[in-house]
Amino acid sequence: SADSSSEELRFGSTGDPDQHVAVLPGDFQPNASVFAHNLLPAPGGEELTRGFLQEVVDILLGYISKSSQRSSKVLDFHHPHQLKEGLECFSLDLPDQPETLEQILVDCRDTLKYGVRTGHPRFLNQLSSGLDVVGVAGEWLTSTANTNMFTYEVSPVFVLMEECLLKKMQSILGWSDDVGDGIFCPGGTISNLYSILVARYHFYPEVKTRGMGVLPQLALFTSEQSHYSVKKSAAVLGMGSENVFMVKCDESGKMIPAELESSIVTAKEKALVPFYVNATAGTTVYGAFDPLNAIADICQRYTLWMHVDVSVELFNFKYLFSRACSVTWNPHKMMGVPLQCSAILVKKRGLLQECNDFGAEYLFQTDKNYDVSYDTGDKSIQCGRHVDVFKLWLMWKAKGSEGFGSQVNKCLENAEYLYDQLLVVTGNLSFDHTPEHSNVCFWYIPPSLRGQPPGPDRDARLHQVAPRIKGRMMEKGSVMIGYQPLGDKVNFFRCVFSNPATQQEDIDFLLDEITRLGDI
Amino acid sequence: SADSSSEELRFGSTGDPDQHVAVLPGDFQPNASVFAHNLLPAPGGEELTRGFLQEVVDILLGYISKSSQRSSKVLDFHHPHQLKEGLECFSLDLPDQPETLEQILVDCRDTLKYGVRTGHPRFLNQLSSGLDVVGVAGEWLTSTANTNMFTYEVSPVFVLMEECLLKKMQSILGWSDDVGDGIFCPGGTISNLYSILVARYHFYPEVKTRGMGVLPQLALFTSEQSHYSVKKSAAVLGMGSENVFMVKCDESGKMIPAELESSIVTAKEKALVPFYVNATAGTTVYGAFDPLNAIADICQRYTLWMHVDVSVELFNFKYLFSRACSVTWNPHKMMGVPLQCSAILVKKRGLLQECNDFGAEYLFQTDKNYDVSYDTGDKSIQCGRHVDVFKLWLMWKAKGSEGFGSQVNKCLENAEYLYDQLLVVTGNLSFDHTPEHSNVCFWYIPPSLRGQPPGPDRDARLHQVAPRIKGRMMEKGSVMIGYQPLGDKVNFFRCVFSNPATQQEDIDFLLDEITRLGDI
Structure with a gap:
């Protein structure tokens, strides 16, 4: 996409010729004198704009690629106070004076570094997960159209x-x-x-004008x-x-x-x-x-x-x-x-x-x-x-109704696989609930509770197991899954499958990891 | 960003080796056999993913560049029925079978082609306008983080x-x-x-539980x-x-x-x-x-x-x-x-x-x-x-509070300039309202109404002027500005300045264009 023109770029909205800086077309060279106000709509800002956005895209492509790798962490956990104190110069503070574009790129990298990779194959925490490439393309276009x-x-x-x-x-x-x-x-x-x-x-219909009072x-x-x-x-x-x-x-x-x-x-x-x-x-x-x-x-x-x-x-x-x-x-x-x-x-x-x-x-x-x-x-x-429709429209074009159907079926197969595995290891990982769709719920019974008779004492201890394991998962960054109590049932895990990246090996990993972290 | 690895890409989620297709790393070669299901998280989908997203980005960079050029149209207007009938093979219909990624890129181009360039210097239609490059980068990152x-x-x-x-x-x-x-x-x-x-x-506070009835x-x-x-x-x-x-x-x-x-x-x-x-x-x-x-x-x-x-x-x-x-x-x-x-x-x-x-x-x-x-x-x-905060946070880093302040002042200067111009050409473009901030309101009085005494007849005709000119602007795609009646005042133009791309030459153009289109 590089333009073959060799025209110089004028930095600064004044167009002062003394501020000219030569930049190779298509090549973004961030330095201490390049700021947001040099980007479009500033005169001559086109190549700088392309260069800057290309740098951002390179960061994002690297992030997408890394999110898909099982060797990457799901998250690099830090407590709120740690992030607020400013880790490795990542400061959340809002300045009066502008930062350079070079620093803006660093801020982008840091934001991704300390976030959660919801597209990671082992992110099973929420029903909204995964990173659909066509959907992402749709959002990029939507935000560029900005209407x-x-x-x-x-x-x-x-x-x-x-x-x-x-x-x-x-x-x-x-x-x-x-x-x-x-x-x-x-x-x-x-x-x-x-x-x-x-x-x-x-x-x-009278409620619209007259309110609930009538x-x-x-x-x-x-x-x-x-x-x-x-x-x-x-x-x-x-x-x-x-x-x-x-x-x-x-x-x-x-x-x-x-x-x-x-x-x-x-x-x-x-x-x-x-x-x-x-x-x-x-x-x-x-x-x-x-x-x-x-x-x-x-x-x-x-x-x-x-x-x-x-x-x-x-x-x-x-x-x-x-x-x-x-x-x-x-x-x-x-x-x-x-x-x-x-x-x-x-x-x-x-x-x-x-x-x-x-x-x-x-x-x-x-x-x-x-x-x-x-x-x-x-x-x-x-x-x-x-505009929330374009990404869905584009994905529908790219997958067809059939593609959505098979994506969903893959999730249901994962749920079935997890449930089957739970039956195999019954006793340690157990629940009396057959999944109807993609949610699979279960307790992990740590060694210390195995064989203990049901009752308030066992329940009180079991209630603490899932939060403890979840906390360790997050600190380690290995996998993410939800938990909650429900009715008279104490805290149990809820695994939801919607992430198309998740494979059986991730489910095996999840169960092993729960066992590892639960037995500490 | 091109990876130096020469590994082949496997297409298809089955991993069937007979489906292997060689693709040069970093080079996206769309063809009839490449579909969304070949992208990540499909095994070996990384280079294809990079290539596809890079193609999307090239389309977007071209769009951003074109949106900033005054020689581009603000919009390429079509009536709803025209777009629904499918212009030049741009079909809105949702298929059961997937389209190729090649076609998805065409769909992206068409979507932008028939849309409205809200970042164009002559888009003055809404208080949300312009295309802030750092803001767009922020949205691209936000949608990639997808949380x-x-x-x-x-x-x-x-x-x-x-x-x-x-x-x-x-x-x-x-x-x-x-x-x-x-x-x-x-x-x-x-x-x-x-x-x-x-x-x-x-x-x-009782309303939360008991409702408006109490x-x-x-x-x-x-x-x-x-x-x-x-x-x-x-x-x-x-x-x-x-x-x-x-x-x-x-x-x-x-x-x-x-x-x-x-x-x-x-x-x-x-x-x-x-x-x-x-x-x-x-x-x-x-x-x-x-x-x-x-x-x-x-x-x-x-x-x-x-x-x-x-x-x-x-x-x-x-x-x-x-x-x-x-x-x-x-x-x-x-x-x-x-x-x-x-x-x-x-x-x-x-x-x-x-x-x-x-x-x-x-x-x-x-x-x-x-x-x-x-x-x-x-x-x-x-x-x-x-996540609506990241783009604002990133823009604040990139501009500083001072940058936002001067951006706003630029808009106020534009409003003042338009108002001054209106005073110069008073009689044809007029209003009895001094702008307090960035909104400038005015009527265009076409030749046929000049000199006609105020009254219901003149008002009825004046009421039709702004919609007619606006319609012609849109069909021509030259500029966009809003209009409305208010109280006892018949339809008048309202020009809002928030687009940082807008310069005095665009205001001059607006007034000339209104005159041109109003005198037809």
Whole structure:
């Protein structure tokens, strides 16, 4: 890409000829006199800009390459106070005077050095993991295009890509062509918030102008093992977290339909008005699937809004969601799309717009030179909205629906392999839970606890095992996996598979490492 | 960066040796047999990954370079139906089968080709514009790091950078060291939503669990020229848009304190309970500054929460905000940080956490191996949260506070220059409004309307002038600028300066172009 021109570069926005410095085209030579203000749009800043960005890219390519190597650490752990004190001259402080571009490159390297390699094959800590190369390319392009989703005027291509993606996703949900709407949101929690917001508006459109004061006291229902976003969103929306009924689950983590029905009856007895049920397809900890059809029957009987929070993927579950009024779909989870990428899909067309629009005249002018129905920004609770669609669109082009499907299947195979290994070494690594999808949960029983009878004493000691091992993993930087208690179960590991880099050898390593660190 | 190894690349995740293809290291040769599944983490995918990403970068560098050239179009306009029909083989459709990486590169080029160059010197359409090279580098790194702000565990460096930025911003606001809190949010509207949310919680903490049903009917106050996000957020939060009092402004667009006070009295007479006032520093259209001290006096007298929505910048207004309870600050506007970058700053420490936390045990474990006060994610109404801080942090390092200050001053000089030019050509380009900051508003009076007496007939015709010229600008791709009506004023242009690439010659061009297109 090097330009063959031999023109000199002028540094400094003044264009003072005395400040000329010769730089070989395409070659970035950082030195003490080159600063950000010498980059474009400064006159003559083009070669310097190319050189600087190429240096940044070289750092990033090195990082991507290293993240994929098992010989690299997953992280180089430091405590907050250590990083704040300034390790090896890496200072977080914000200066009044500019740093040189040379120093900026050092800052970039240090930022990556002290971070966590979420694309490392042994990063199993979160459902959003991996480093999809095409997705990364999509984000690089998105940030270079640096525009806003609010109007077709400034985002013609991205607005149409959003429409195209939403339609494709709706068809996968089994919704017919004449229904369906949606929007991409900053994360699954905001998508779930939207579901409650539009459900409220659907039943009580007067809430938009008059507020909750003119409504009855509403009740929401979700399982006790669902994501905390339902409670959080209910609080934000002014409904009160105590009006969210946490419906009991069976042993495998699925909502019990009879319990949902009795919660609805209880709510009514308390003079609350039930209006919304969240069902979960892939709970946070167990990865359990609520019985969607039984829940849909109850929603139909009581005229309730049925939302489904799909925290995993949909390629294996097409058409299970046809009865949902709204669905949260997070491509940044098992589909491996870089963070963030989440969509709320709403069956009733036009509801998002009616619920949220305020028709700001400086932005959504109705006398534009194009079809302003493509100015979709007033559907949103945001004004400016980051372009989250391009990376997903590009990945879909690059993989096809089939590619996403086989990527997900690989994760499910990994989950099955881990579970099989756990059965082999039963006694030391154990749990009474068969995984339904990609989450595998288990305890590690250290030698000192083996053979000890179950009871409060053993539980209290077992509760400390996972945090201790996790702490050692992080300090060593060898692998990362989550843990938590749940209900009456003390701390246990939760392994989630969504990282396409993870192979069986990493699972073997994980189990060996847990044993090594747990036996110290 | 080319690796000297001569190892062959294996394509295909199966590792089938019959699929081997020789590729020169560092050299990407796209062909019909190279697909996304050949990239990392596929075995041997490293050189292909480097080659592919380098091709993407070359496309982006070309785009950045072209965006900075005045000879390039600002956009290559097409109507939605044209783009949907598939221009020159650019198809938005999502396939079941993968496309080749060669085609993915074509898709990237086409996406940029049909988009809008928001970094072009003549893109004056939005307050978020320009293409800051260091900011872009920051976003490229952020997306490569691909992590989540919710815990220190997965974002040690970014969490500390957020803390560091918030502290710096609070000191610029004139807040003392022992107060101040905040969080970065997906856009200014969400930041404004936070301000109402925490204000409500501050006065009525029971709202979190019990909802709006146990609260009195609340009233909010904002100026009639403030951003629509206050009304929108009040609706989302269940307060009702009609309980937002739109306080009258003076001729220059500033809220009239006496009108605020009489609105408060009116609300009380209607048995509403006033609790929140939004003051604006830089209104959307005029860029006007509400009288902050007079508003603070009223808020103090009536014990109301005072929020300030700073839609412009703070470097010229340090310490004006010391009396605010909360402040929205959008570095993605005049500071030129790539979209999105917005912060809500809250004076009362701990309020964000108390208002929003639900302590999810799978994420915010209290028995971790580090100081868990750095797991700041439960302050947020989101769960997963995109890293918006790094680009700002890196730009601050690269420019220093002084660099941001001079960048803003350049924009103000441009505004002054445009206003001076308007005065010179008065009669044809005119407005009775002196700009207070970087927004310059004006009508273009076409020859056919010159000399016509003011009145409904002239207004009706003048109302059509700006949209018509804007449409022609877009079709020609020469320049972009916004327009809108306001109050009793028919459509007028609003020129906002935040793009550091814009020079006086672009302003001259804008005025000439308006004249050219307006006289057709």
